[in-house]
Amino acid sequence: MIPVARPFLGEEEIAAVAEVMQSGMLAQGEVVTAFEEEFAAYCETKHGVAVNSGTAALHAALLALGIGPGDEVIVPSFTFIATATSVSMCGARPVMVDVEPSTYTIDPEAVRSALSPATKAVIGVHLFGQPFDIDPVLKICEEKGLVLIEDCAQAHGATYRGKKVGGFGDVGCFSFYPTKNMTSGEGGMVTMDDAELASHIRRIINHGQSDKYLHTELGYNFRMTNIGAAIGRVQLGKLDAMNARRVANAEWYNSHIQSQGIATPVTRPGATHVYHQYVLDVDEECPLSRDGLMAYLREKDIGSAVHYPMPVHRQPLYAENGNGDSCPISDSASQHVLSLPVHPGVGREECLYIAEILNGVK
Ligand SMILES: Cc1ncc(COP(=O)(O)O)c(C=O)c1O
Incomplete structure (x- = not known):
């Protein structure tokens, strides 16, 4: 895995x-x-x-x-x-x-x-x-x-x-x-x-x-x-090099993942992103649901994760705040996001394999 x-x-x-x-x-x-x-x-x-x-x-x-x-x-x-x-x-x-x-x-x-x-x-x-x-x-x-x-x-x-x-x-x-x-x-x-x-x-x-x-x-x-x-x-001495590996993996994914209903992350103009997570947005156009895609990746020995499946305003801990439907974008994000392996230990061959699997989703 x-x-x-x-x-x-x-x-x-x-x-x-x-x-x-x-x-x-x-x-x-x-x-x-x-x-x-x-x-x-x-x-x-x-x-x-x-x-x-x-x-x-x-x-x-x-x-x-x-x-x-x-x-x-x-x-x-x-x-x-x-x-x-x-x-x-x-x-x-x-x-x-x-x-x-x-x-x-x-x-x-x-x-x-x-x-x-x-x-x-x-x-x-x-x-x-x-x-x-x-x-x-x-x-x-x-x-x-x-x-x-x-x-x-x-x-x-x-x-x-x-x-x-x-x-x-x-x-x-x-x-x-x-x-x-x-x-x-x-x-x-x-x-x-x-x-x-x-x-x-x-x-x-x-x-x-x-x-x-x-x-x-x-x-x-x-x-x-x-x-x-x-x-x-x-x-700390290795941080810039470790971040550079994350960024290289992310940029490689950005230019190689092309799959229906799967959007790659957006970087804010004027900012640099250090890809603690590489987060896809999986929408209704994708042949698999977000959770279905996660299960499919697991079958193919690819770990993925949802950050975060329940936004803070929906947490039982904060139920008494009565936040209800106050944060629709957060609600929607929690249904669509999927994080792929992007850490410095992920090599190019693994990126290639992951992109191939995603691009083959039907
Ligand atoms: C955005 C954010 N804030 C705060 C924390 C808390 O950090 P820690 O787990 O070291 O207590 C985390 C860690 O997961 C986090 O991701």
Whole structure:
């Protein structure tokens, strides 16, 4: 089976972990600090704060930005659940809005329509490796005095107007889960330019500690380990090369998949896509249903996946919000999307085989 996702690891990661093991300094320490500095430099931001997941990155960032009970935070409905649950974890209310039909990223017009006196922040998601349309969202945030959080969990190294994601909003929140464009095992990072905000997030992720055993606010243990950071540092060094392999696979698919009712992904002009996922749109013209196509691919030893089968506004967790039919594009996307293997471990022969199978669908 060609897996739909797989981390791209080598001897260097093993050696880096072994070095940390030998040092005896397993928890947060100098390796984490080095990773934070290197990752922030990569994202062209002044600071980076490492944490133990992308969810923790969002949760800690929202808390440090003052989001709490009574506040509303606008999020896209077509995303991984953590974009919304991190808001709920702060006691605030996520307000789900619809996405653009071509890129599935947050629709700036929908953001404007969802504004209320309780709106305090917007989380835009750079979905599948593609930046959302940052400028119009940034404009709304500036006009209304809202905080902008970039959920960069799927877009390490993607650019918008030639600048890396993670440095446009008040914060950028990354995940290093193993299937992401780079990994640290589990892990995450918050990027920002504001030194004060960085120190606040550092306190929140370390038991609210402002000095040794002095706890000035409610905090958590969201710290990254030196073991994770050692993997992350090696992976960061390979990130551009790994992304280039994803992009090459995606571009190859774009020019070779020609099958009735199957549309290949669209890249926003002025942005670069790093293809965390390569997502097809399978419509009613396709001889097989989306789920039928997925089963057919499985028979042919090709892994595929649906990101995401149920948009956030339909989740039972948020049923009481009464979101109903508020996000039709997200509803439709959840019925049509299908992700193909695009990760750096996929070679040209596998791309050829996958395209042949898809082009032969009758
Ligand atoms: C868009 C998005 N946001 C947040 C997260 C949460 O990251 P993690 O799984 O590292 O907690 C993910 C990870 O799957 C994600 O894809």
